[in-house]
Amino acid sequence: MSTNRSIVRRLALTATVGVASLGLLAACGGQERPAGDQEHSTATHGTTSSSAPAATASAQPSAAFNDADVAFAQMMIPHHEQAVEMAELAGTRAADPEVKGLAAKIEAAQAPEIATMTGWLTAWGEATAPGGGHGGHGMPGMMTEEDMAKLQRAEGATFDRLFAELMIAHHKGAIEMAETEQTQGANPEAVQLAKNIEAAQQAEVEQMEKLLERL
Template identity: 45%
Template sequence: MTPRRTRTRTRTRIRPAAASALAAALASALLAGCGAGADSAPPATGASAASTVRRSHNAQDVTFAREMIPHHRQALAMAALASSRAKSPQVKSLAARIEKAQKPEIDTMSGWLGGWGERVPDDSATGMEGMPGMDHSASPMPGMMSDAAMGELRNLTGDAFDGAFLKMMIGHHEGAVAMAKTERAKGAYGPARTMAASVITAQSAEITEMNALLRT
Protein backbone atom coordinates (compact mmCIF):
# COMPACT_ATOMS: atom_id res chain seq x y z
CA MET A 1 0.00 0.00 0.00
CA THR A 2 2.80 2.41 0.81
CA PRO A 3 4.50 2.23 -2.63
CA ARG A 4 1.13 2.88 -4.38
CA ARG A 5 0.53 6.10 -2.35
CA THR A 6 4.05 7.25 -3.15
CA ARG A 7 3.47 6.87 -6.89
CA THR A 8 0.19 8.80 -6.68
CA ARG A 9 1.82 11.68 -4.86
CA THR A 10 4.66 11.70 -7.39
CA ARG A 11 2.23 11.96 -10.31
CA THR A 12 0.37 14.78 -8.53
CA ARG A 13 3.61 16.75 -8.11
CA ILE A 14 4.60 16.29 -11.79
CA ARG A 15 1.37 17.65 -13.24
CA PRO A 16 1.64 21.23 -11.85
CA ALA A 17 5.30 21.34 -12.82
CA ALA A 18 4.52 20.25 -16.37
CA ALA A 19 1.74 22.82 -16.63
CA SER A 20 4.05 25.58 -15.42
CA ALA A 21 6.71 24.61 -17.95
CA LEU A 22 4.16 24.56 -20.75
CA ALA A 23 2.80 27.99 -19.77
CA ALA A 24 6.31 29.44 -19.69
CA ALA A 25 7.06 28.02 -23.15
CA LEU A 26 3.87 29.49 -24.57
CA ALA A 27 4.56 32.91 -23.06
CA SER A 28 8.08 32.89 -24.47
CA ALA A 29 6.79 32.01 -27.93
CA LEU A 30 4.19 34.77 -27.81
CA LEU A 31 6.76 37.37 -26.75
CA ALA A 32 9.09 36.28 -29.51
CA GLY A 33 6.33 36.58 -32.06
CA CYS A 34 5.34 40.07 -30.89
CA GLY A 35 8.92 41.23 -30.94
CA ALA A 36 9.38 40.08 -34.50
CA GLY A 37 6.31 41.97 -35.66
CA ALA A 38 6.98 45.22 -33.83
CA ASP A 39 10.73 45.68 -34.07
CA SER A 40 11.86 43.85 -37.14
CA ALA A 41 10.73 43.15 -40.68
CA PRO A 42 11.64 40.34 -43.03
CA PRO A 43 13.99 41.26 -45.87
CA ALA A 44 12.23 42.54 -48.99
CA THR A 45 11.89 39.88 -51.64
CA GLY A 46 10.20 39.61 -55.01
CA ALA A 47 7.61 42.33 -55.64
CA SER A 48 8.45 44.05 -52.35
CA ALA A 49 12.11 44.45 -53.33
CA ALA A 50 11.13 45.72 -56.75
CA SER A 51 8.85 48.31 -55.14
CA THR A 52 11.71 49.58 -52.98
CA VAL A 53 13.95 49.96 -56.01
CA ARG A 54 11.25 51.84 -57.94
CA ARG A 55 11.16 54.52 -55.25
CA SER A 56 14.66 55.68 -56.31
CA HIS A 57 15.17 58.04 -59.24
CA ASN A 58 17.38 57.92 -62.31
CA ALA A 59 18.69 60.30 -64.97
CA GLN A 60 15.47 60.02 -66.98
CA ASP A 61 13.43 61.24 -64.01
CA VAL A 62 15.68 64.29 -63.73
CA THR A 63 15.36 64.97 -67.47
CA PHE A 64 11.58 64.58 -67.29
CA ALA A 65 11.24 67.13 -64.50
CA ARG A 66 13.76 69.62 -65.89
CA GLU A 67 12.16 69.60 -69.34
CA MET A 68 8.51 69.33 -68.34
CA ILE A 69 8.75 72.34 -66.01
CA PRO A 70 9.55 74.86 -68.81
CA HIS A 71 7.16 72.99 -71.11
CA HIS A 72 4.36 73.48 -68.60
CA ARG A 73 5.38 77.11 -68.04
CA GLN A 74 4.96 77.87 -71.72
CA ALA A 75 1.52 76.24 -71.67
CA LEU A 76 0.61 78.49 -68.75
CA ALA A 77 1.85 81.54 -70.67
CA MET A 78 -0.33 80.57 -73.62
CA ALA A 79 -3.33 79.86 -71.39
CA ALA A 80 -2.96 83.20 -69.60
CA LEU A 81 -3.51 85.02 -72.91
CA ALA A 82 -6.91 83.41 -73.40
CA SER A 83 -8.70 85.31 -70.65
CA SER A 84 -8.38 88.64 -72.50
CA ARG A 85 -7.95 87.54 -76.12
CA ALA A 86 -10.15 84.46 -76.68
CA LYS A 87 -13.69 84.79 -77.99
CA SER A 88 -14.91 81.23 -77.47
CA PRO A 89 -16.13 80.36 -73.95
CA GLN A 90 -14.92 76.80 -74.60
CA VAL A 91 -11.40 78.05 -75.31
CA LYS A 92 -11.43 80.17 -72.17
CA SER A 93 -12.64 77.21 -70.12
CA LEU A 94 -9.96 74.94 -71.56
CA ALA A 95 -7.26 77.51 -70.82
CA ALA A 96 -8.44 77.83 -67.22
CA ARG A 97 -8.31 74.05 -66.77
CA ILE A 98 -4.81 73.91 -68.19
CA GLU A 99 -3.65 76.52 -65.70
CA LYS A 100 -5.32 74.71 -62.81
CA ALA A 101 -3.75 71.37 -63.69
CA GLN A 102 -0.23 72.36 -64.68
CA LYS A 103 0.74 74.92 -62.03
CA PRO A 104 0.67 72.33 -59.18
CA GLU A 105 2.64 69.91 -61.35
CA ILE A 106 5.36 72.52 -61.81
CA ASP A 107 5.55 72.99 -58.04
CA THR A 108 5.74 69.22 -57.49
CA MET A 109 8.49 68.68 -60.06
CA SER A 110 10.47 71.63 -58.68
CA GLY A 111 10.30 69.94 -55.27
CA TRP A 112 11.65 66.71 -56.73
CA LEU A 113 14.61 68.46 -58.31
CA GLY A 114 15.40 70.31 -55.11
CA GLY A 115 15.26 67.07 -53.14
CA TRP A 116 17.59 65.40 -55.62
CA GLY A 117 20.09 68.24 -55.46
CA GLU A 118 19.38 69.23 -59.07
CA ARG A 119 18.96 72.75 -60.46
CA VAL A 120 15.39 73.90 -61.04
CA PRO A 121 14.95 75.67 -64.41
CA ASP A 122 14.70 79.44 -64.15
CA ASP A 123 11.19 80.81 -63.71
CA SER A 124 10.37 82.45 -67.05
CA ALA A 125 7.61 82.41 -69.63
CA THR A 126 9.06 79.66 -71.77
CA GLY A 127 11.63 78.36 -69.31
CA MET A 128 14.37 78.46 -71.96
CA GLU A 129 15.96 81.79 -71.10
CA GLY A 130 17.74 80.19 -68.14
CA MET A 131 19.26 77.39 -70.21
CA PRO A 132 22.80 78.35 -71.27
CA GLY A 133 23.29 78.30 -75.03
CA MET A 134 19.63 77.57 -75.75
CA ASP A 135 18.28 78.79 -79.08
CA HIS A 136 14.75 79.94 -78.25
CA SER A 137 13.60 78.96 -81.73
CA ALA A 138 14.91 75.40 -81.54
CA SER A 139 13.95 73.78 -78.26
CA PRO A 140 14.85 70.09 -77.82
CA MET A 141 11.52 69.62 -76.05
CA PRO A 142 8.79 68.46 -78.45
CA GLY A 143 5.86 70.81 -78.90
CA MET A 144 7.57 73.93 -77.56
CA MET A 145 6.65 77.11 -79.42
CA SER A 146 9.32 79.48 -80.71
CA ASP A 147 9.56 83.03 -79.41
CA ALA A 148 8.25 84.21 -82.78
CA ALA A 149 5.18 81.99 -82.55
CA MET A 150 4.47 83.17 -79.01
CA GLY A 151 4.79 86.77 -80.19
CA GLU A 152 2.28 86.18 -82.97
CA LEU A 153 -0.21 84.63 -80.56
CA ARG A 154 0.02 87.68 -78.27
CA ASN A 155 -1.01 89.92 -81.16
CA LEU A 156 -4.20 88.00 -81.96
CA THR A 157 -7.72 88.36 -80.57
CA GLY A 158 -11.16 86.87 -81.14
CA ASP A 159 -11.65 84.06 -83.65
CA ALA A 160 -8.10 84.42 -84.96
CA PHE A 161 -6.71 83.90 -81.46
CA ASP A 162 -8.98 80.92 -80.80
CA GLY A 163 -7.86 79.10 -83.95
CA ALA A 164 -4.16 79.80 -83.42
CA PHE A 165 -4.36 78.93 -79.75
CA LEU A 166 -6.01 75.58 -80.38
CA LYS A 167 -3.57 74.60 -83.13
CA MET A 168 -0.55 75.62 -81.05
CA MET A 169 -1.83 73.95 -77.89
CA ILE A 170 -2.56 70.71 -79.74
CA GLY A 171 1.07 70.57 -80.86
CA HIS A 172 2.21 71.55 -77.39
CA HIS A 173 0.14 68.81 -75.78
CA GLU A 174 1.36 66.23 -78.28
CA GLY A 175 4.90 67.09 -77.25
CA ALA A 176 4.06 66.71 -73.56
CA VAL A 177 2.45 63.33 -74.21
CA ALA A 178 5.58 62.16 -76.04
CA MET A 179 7.78 63.28 -73.13
CA ALA A 180 5.49 61.56 -70.65
CA LYS A 181 5.59 58.31 -72.62
CA THR A 182 9.39 58.38 -72.46
CA GLU A 183 9.21 58.82 -68.70
CA ARG A 184 6.82 55.90 -68.40
CA ALA A 185 9.18 53.71 -70.42
CA LYS A 186 12.51 54.74 -68.90
CA GLY A 187 11.88 56.48 -65.58
CA ALA A 188 12.39 54.85 -62.19
CA TYR A 189 10.81 57.28 -59.70
CA GLY A 190 7.29 56.14 -58.88
CA PRO A 191 5.68 59.59 -58.41
CA ALA A 192 7.23 60.87 -61.66
CA ARG A 193 5.93 57.87 -63.59
CA THR A 194 2.50 58.39 -62.01
CA MET A 195 2.49 62.04 -63.06
CA ALA A 196 3.54 61.02 -66.57
CA ALA A 197 0.57 58.66 -66.78
CA SER A 198 -1.72 61.49 -65.67
CA VAL A 199 -0.26 63.82 -68.31
CA ILE A 200 -0.84 61.21 -71.02
CA THR A 201 -4.47 60.68 -69.98
CA ALA A 202 -5.43 64.32 -69.38
CA GLN A 203 -3.67 65.92 -72.31
CA SER A 204 -4.72 63.23 -74.78
CA ALA A 205 -8.32 63.96 -73.80
CA GLU A 206 -7.73 67.70 -74.25
CA ILE A 207 -6.21 67.09 -77.70
CA THR A 208 -9.43 65.32 -78.69
CA GLU A 209 -11.45 68.21 -77.26
CA MET A 210 -9.40 70.84 -79.12
CA ASN A 211 -9.63 69.01 -82.44
CA ALA A 212 -13.41 68.95 -81.99
CA LEU A 213 -13.44 72.71 -81.31
CA LEU A 214 -11.45 73.36 -84.48
CA ARG A 215 -14.08 71.50 -86.52
CA THR A 216 -16.96 73.60 -85.17
Protein backbone atom coordinates in the same frame (compact mmCIF):
# COMPACT_ATOMS: atom_id res chain seq x y z
CA MET B 1 45.44 22.06 -30.88
CA SER B 2 42.12 23.27 -29.52
CA THR B 3 43.37 26.83 -29.79
CA ASN B 4 44.44 26.31 -33.40
CA ARG B 5 41.07 24.85 -34.36
CA SER B 6 39.34 27.86 -32.75
CA ILE B 7 41.46 30.27 -34.80
CA VAL B 8 40.73 28.38 -38.00
CA ARG B 9 37.00 28.48 -37.31
CA ARG B 10 37.13 32.25 -36.72
CA LEU B 11 39.04 32.83 -39.94
CA ALA B 12 36.54 30.74 -41.90
CA LEU B 13 33.63 32.69 -40.42
CA THR B 14 35.29 36.01 -41.29
CA ALA B 15 35.84 34.92 -44.88
CA THR B 16 32.20 33.79 -45.20
CA VAL B 17 30.90 37.12 -43.91
CA GLY B 18 33.20 38.99 -46.33
CA VAL B 19 31.92 37.02 -49.32
CA ALA B 20 28.32 37.60 -48.27
CA SER B 21 28.97 41.33 -47.94
CA LEU B 22 30.44 41.50 -51.42
CA GLY B 23 27.40 39.67 -52.79
CA LEU B 24 25.06 42.15 -51.11
CA LEU B 25 26.92 45.13 -52.54
CA ALA B 26 26.76 43.64 -56.00
CA ALA B 27 23.03 43.04 -55.65
CA CYS B 28 22.49 46.66 -54.63
CA GLY B 29 24.27 48.04 -57.70
CA GLY B 30 22.51 49.58 -60.69
CA GLN B 31 21.77 52.87 -62.35
CA GLU B 32 19.12 54.16 -59.97
CA ARG B 33 20.13 56.86 -57.52
CA PRO B 34 18.66 56.79 -53.99
CA ALA B 35 16.87 59.98 -53.00
CA GLY B 36 18.98 60.21 -49.86
CA ASP B 37 22.32 60.04 -51.72
CA GLN B 38 24.65 62.70 -50.31
CA GLU B 39 25.56 63.81 -53.82
CA HIS B 40 21.94 64.62 -54.60
CA SER B 41 20.60 65.94 -51.29
CA THR B 42 22.46 69.19 -50.66
CA ALA B 43 19.60 71.48 -51.72
CA THR B 44 16.65 69.80 -50.01
CA HIS B 45 13.90 71.47 -48.02
CA GLY B 46 14.19 69.69 -44.71
CA THR B 47 14.61 65.91 -44.61
CA THR B 48 15.22 63.60 -47.52
CA SER B 49 14.50 60.47 -45.52
CA SER B 50 13.47 57.42 -47.54
CA SER B 51 10.52 56.96 -45.16
CA ALA B 52 8.81 60.28 -45.95
CA PRO B 53 5.03 60.13 -45.32
CA ALA B 54 2.71 59.67 -48.27
CA ALA B 55 1.13 63.10 -47.69
CA THR B 56 4.38 64.83 -48.68
CA ALA B 57 5.57 62.30 -51.26
CA SER B 58 4.52 64.41 -54.23
CA ALA B 59 6.81 67.25 -53.16
CA GLN B 60 9.68 65.09 -51.89
CA PRO B 61 9.59 61.67 -53.57
CA SER B 62 11.14 59.07 -51.30
CA ALA B 63 11.97 56.32 -53.79
CA ALA B 64 15.10 56.02 -55.90
CA PHE B 65 15.29 58.01 -59.12
CA ASN B 66 17.37 57.90 -62.27
CA ASP B 67 18.56 60.25 -65.01
CA ALA B 68 15.31 59.80 -66.97
CA ASP B 69 13.29 61.07 -63.99
CA VAL B 70 15.54 64.11 -63.69
CA ALA B 71 15.36 64.87 -67.41
CA PHE B 72 11.57 64.46 -67.38
CA ALA B 73 11.14 67.05 -64.62
CA GLN B 74 13.75 69.44 -66.02
CA MET B 75 12.13 69.43 -69.45
CA MET B 76 8.48 69.32 -68.40
CA ILE B 77 8.75 72.34 -66.09
CA PRO B 78 9.53 74.91 -68.83
CA HIS B 79 7.15 73.05 -71.15
CA HIS B 80 4.34 73.50 -68.61
CA GLU B 81 5.38 77.10 -67.97
CA GLN B 82 4.90 77.92 -71.63
CA ALA B 83 1.48 76.22 -71.66
CA VAL B 84 0.44 78.30 -68.63
CA GLU B 85 1.67 81.44 -70.38
CA MET B 86 -0.44 80.55 -73.42
CA ALA B 87 -3.46 79.80 -71.25
CA GLU B 88 -3.20 83.13 -69.44
CA LEU B 89 -3.52 84.96 -72.76
CA ALA B 90 -6.92 83.36 -73.36
CA GLY B 91 -8.42 85.25 -70.44
CA THR B 92 -8.33 88.56 -72.32
CA ARG B 93 -7.97 87.51 -75.96
CA ALA B 94 -10.21 84.49 -76.49
CA ALA B 95 -13.78 84.91 -77.75
CA ASP B 96 -15.08 81.34 -77.54
CA PRO B 97 -16.28 80.25 -74.05
CA GLU B 98 -14.95 76.72 -74.60
CA VAL B 99 -11.49 78.06 -75.39
CA LYS B 100 -11.55 80.18 -72.25
CA GLY B 101 -12.73 77.23 -70.16
CA LEU B 102 -10.10 74.90 -71.57
CA ALA B 103 -7.36 77.47 -71.01
CA ALA B 104 -8.42 77.90 -67.38
CA LYS B 105 -8.40 74.10 -66.95
CA ILE B 106 -4.89 73.83 -68.40
CA GLU B 107 -3.58 76.57 -66.12
CA ALA B 108 -5.21 75.04 -63.03
CA ALA B 109 -3.75 71.60 -63.76
CA GLN B 110 -0.24 72.49 -64.86
CA ALA B 111 0.71 75.19 -62.35
CA PRO B 112 0.59 72.73 -59.40
CA GLU B 113 2.49 70.15 -61.46
CA ILE B 114 5.26 72.71 -62.00
CA ALA B 115 5.51 73.16 -58.22
CA THR B 116 5.58 69.39 -57.67
CA MET B 117 8.35 68.75 -60.18
CA THR B 118 10.36 71.71 -58.90
CA GLY B 119 10.13 70.18 -55.41
CA TRP B 120 11.40 66.86 -56.73
CA LEU B 121 14.44 68.41 -58.37
CA THR B 122 15.22 70.35 -55.20
CA ALA B 123 14.97 67.16 -53.13
CA TRP B 124 17.19 65.33 -55.63
CA GLY B 125 19.79 68.11 -55.59
CA GLU B 126 19.34 68.78 -59.30
CA ALA B 127 19.08 72.06 -61.23
CA THR B 128 15.54 72.95 -62.30
CA ALA B 129 16.22 73.63 -65.97
CA PRO B 130 19.86 73.46 -67.07
CA GLY B 131 20.29 75.16 -70.40
CA GLY B 132 16.53 75.21 -70.84
CA GLY B 133 14.38 78.09 -69.77
CA HIS B 134 11.94 78.95 -72.56
CA GLY B 135 14.43 78.16 -75.31
CA GLY B 136 12.75 74.86 -76.01
CA HIS B 137 15.97 72.97 -76.70
CA GLY B 138 15.19 69.26 -76.84
CA MET B 139 11.58 69.74 -75.80
CA PRO B 140 9.05 68.62 -78.42
CA GLY B 141 6.04 70.83 -79.03
CA MET B 142 7.54 74.03 -77.63
CA MET B 143 6.48 77.20 -79.42
CA THR B 144 9.06 79.45 -80.99
CA GLU B 145 9.33 83.11 -79.98
CA GLU B 146 7.66 83.95 -83.28
CA ASP B 147 4.71 81.67 -82.49
CA MET B 148 4.27 83.25 -79.07
CA ALA B 149 4.45 86.76 -80.50
CA LYS B 150 1.83 85.84 -83.07
CA LEU B 151 -0.47 84.45 -80.38
CA GLN B 152 0.01 87.56 -78.25
CA ARG B 153 -1.09 89.77 -81.14
CA ALA B 154 -4.17 87.69 -82.01
CA GLU B 155 -7.66 88.39 -80.66
CA GLY B 156 -11.16 86.96 -80.87
CA ALA B 157 -11.85 84.14 -83.30
CA THR B 158 -8.33 84.39 -84.74
CA PHE B 159 -6.87 83.84 -81.29
CA ASP B 160 -9.22 80.92 -80.61
CA ARG B 161 -8.14 79.00 -83.67
CA LEU B 162 -4.44 79.78 -83.29
CA PHE B 163 -4.51 78.87 -79.61
CA ALA B 164 -6.06 75.48 -80.37
CA GLU B 165 -3.61 74.74 -83.19
CA LEU B 166 -0.54 75.66 -81.15
CA MET B 167 -1.75 73.97 -77.98
CA ILE B 168 -2.45 70.71 -79.83
CA ALA B 169 1.16 70.62 -81.01
CA HIS B 170 2.33 71.63 -77.53
CA HIS B 171 0.30 68.88 -75.87
CA LYS B 172 1.55 66.25 -78.30
CA GLY B 173 5.09 67.19 -77.32
CA ALA B 174 4.26 66.76 -73.63
CA ILE B 175 2.65 63.39 -74.36
CA GLU B 176 5.82 62.27 -76.11
CA MET B 177 7.94 63.20 -73.09
CA ALA B 178 5.46 61.53 -70.73
CA GLU B 179 5.64 58.31 -72.71
CA THR B 180 9.43 58.34 -72.49
CA GLU B 181 9.28 58.78 -68.72
CA GLN B 182 6.89 55.84 -68.37
CA THR B 183 9.28 53.51 -70.20
CA GLN B 184 12.58 54.80 -68.81
CA GLY B 185 11.83 56.40 -65.42
CA ALA B 186 12.48 54.71 -62.07
CA ASN B 187 10.69 56.97 -59.59
CA PRO B 188 7.10 55.75 -59.16
CA GLU B 189 5.71 59.21 -58.44
CA ALA B 190 7.33 60.69 -61.54
CA VAL B 191 6.08 57.79 -63.65
CA GLN B 192 2.57 58.25 -62.26
CA LEU B 193 2.61 61.96 -63.03
CA ALA B 194 3.69 61.11 -66.57
CA LYS B 195 0.69 58.79 -66.89
CA ASN B 196 -1.62 61.53 -65.60
CA ILE B 197 -0.17 64.06 -68.03
CA GLU B 198 -0.56 61.72 -70.98
CA ALA B 199 -4.18 60.89 -70.14
CA ALA B 200 -5.23 64.49 -69.44
CA GLN B 201 -3.50 66.06 -72.41
CA GLN B 202 -4.62 63.37 -74.86
CA ALA B 203 -8.22 64.10 -73.84
CA GLU B 204 -7.60 67.83 -74.32
CA VAL B 205 -6.05 67.24 -77.75
CA GLU B 206 -9.20 65.41 -78.82
CA GLN B 207 -11.33 68.24 -77.41
CA MET B 208 -9.33 70.89 -79.29
CA GLU B 209 -9.45 68.94 -82.54
CA LYS B 210 -13.24 68.89 -82.30
CA LEU B 211 -13.18 72.58 -81.34
CA LEU B 212 -11.23 73.40 -84.51
CA GLU B 213 -13.86 71.67 -86.61
CA ARG B 214 -16.46 73.96 -85.04
CA LEU B 215 -14.55 77.25 -85.22
